[in-house]
Amino acid sequence: MITRGFRNKRQRPDPSRVPPGQYVTSDFPVLSAGPTPRTSLDDWSFALRDVDGDGELATWGWKEFLALPSTPIAVDIHCVTSWSKLDTRWRGVTIDALLEAAGLDPPAPYVTAFCDGGYTTNLAVEDLLDGRGMVAYEFDGAPIEPEHGGPARLLVPHLYFWKSAKWVRGLQFMEEDEPGFWETHGYHLRGDPWKEERYAGD
């Protein structure tokens, strides 16, 4: 439906880089549901948890985590609130590297990422492997600011950015795909920006 009087005043975004319905911003908007949690690095740890929830398959403290092999990455990110940011630069530990360090094969096909502040989001393990997912701790060459998820956040750039859980503290393996925080509040279970999987049913 054409909107009377609406004209395109901006440069049309490059459709090979910017998914439908998104606009490019040079800003870095912040969206989250509650106050920014602040955990001291001494108390921080990252865990891989088994399907039953209590078995920890592996954990790393902050210093151990920094000692893991890290990878730099430059990617475009896409938020469900319709901004995209191009060429963002991060450094972190890929999920492949984490599994390797733990000597693990993924024990189940899904995970729930859990975070300080109680946030959760669900992901298919497949979406995290082959370099497609990492736990990032640097943005633009500096530690990630708390409001952007620091000290560490998930980074899954090929999905809408709510999947890139801030303040992440671990991954819990799941046999079934179970909705996390925003997914139980009407957002899509997977969230592929290229298919505009914004809300449940899209």
Next chain:
Amino acid sequence: MPTAPIAWRSAEVREIVVETPRAKTIRLEVPGWPGHLPGQHVDVRLTAEDGYQAQRSYSISSPPEEDGIALTVERLDDGEVSTFLTDELRAGDRLELRGPLGGYFTWTAARRGPLALVAGGSGIVPLMAMIRHRAARGSHVPTHVLCSWRTADDVIYRDELARLAAQADGLEVTHTLTRRAPVDWRGLTRRIDREMLSERLPGPDARPLSYVCGPTAMVESVATLLVSLGHAPDRIRTERFGPTGGAR
């Protein structure tokens, strides 16, 4: 279980109300509107003749008790969608929207216990839906509203807030101006700070449910201060109206 997609609907603009020199309320008739909860938003999609589309989120300012829905949009000088909505849109025009969206930053009168609503600028919009709903339902839950504006001209819903507060049913409204205040201004004149939050809002012992909405920097600062005053983080809900997310 597969869910049906949330449909794009064609809404008709019934009326445009000038709220301030920078903000307008758009009253819409939305055929098939399924109803909403105070605090929810819609996504608005604009389409140019050449097929170009732009899409943004706008909170609903009207309570569920009213027919249709109302959005209140603040004009950003070099904004793309807000300038169209505030400069160009007229009664009788049609807009595409989908919703209601967002099920977390919501409040209904079924919830007891005190309420603390903190707004920066257009962040008042979803809070106003809660305030209007509270009034429509005759709820008396103690409700403290603290709003920060740049200048007195920017105050949205000023008369209505004053009228509702005058009903003496537990609603208290405080305005603060951060840039310039007229000589006869009786409210506060500084950014929201720790002292203001502890003086104007119920304390942590009262276990209020807090809703904070506005520009990112303001929401960050208020939510952090509330936590430092002893409010439980899980009783503080925030909505940040990105963009303007600070440097990084």
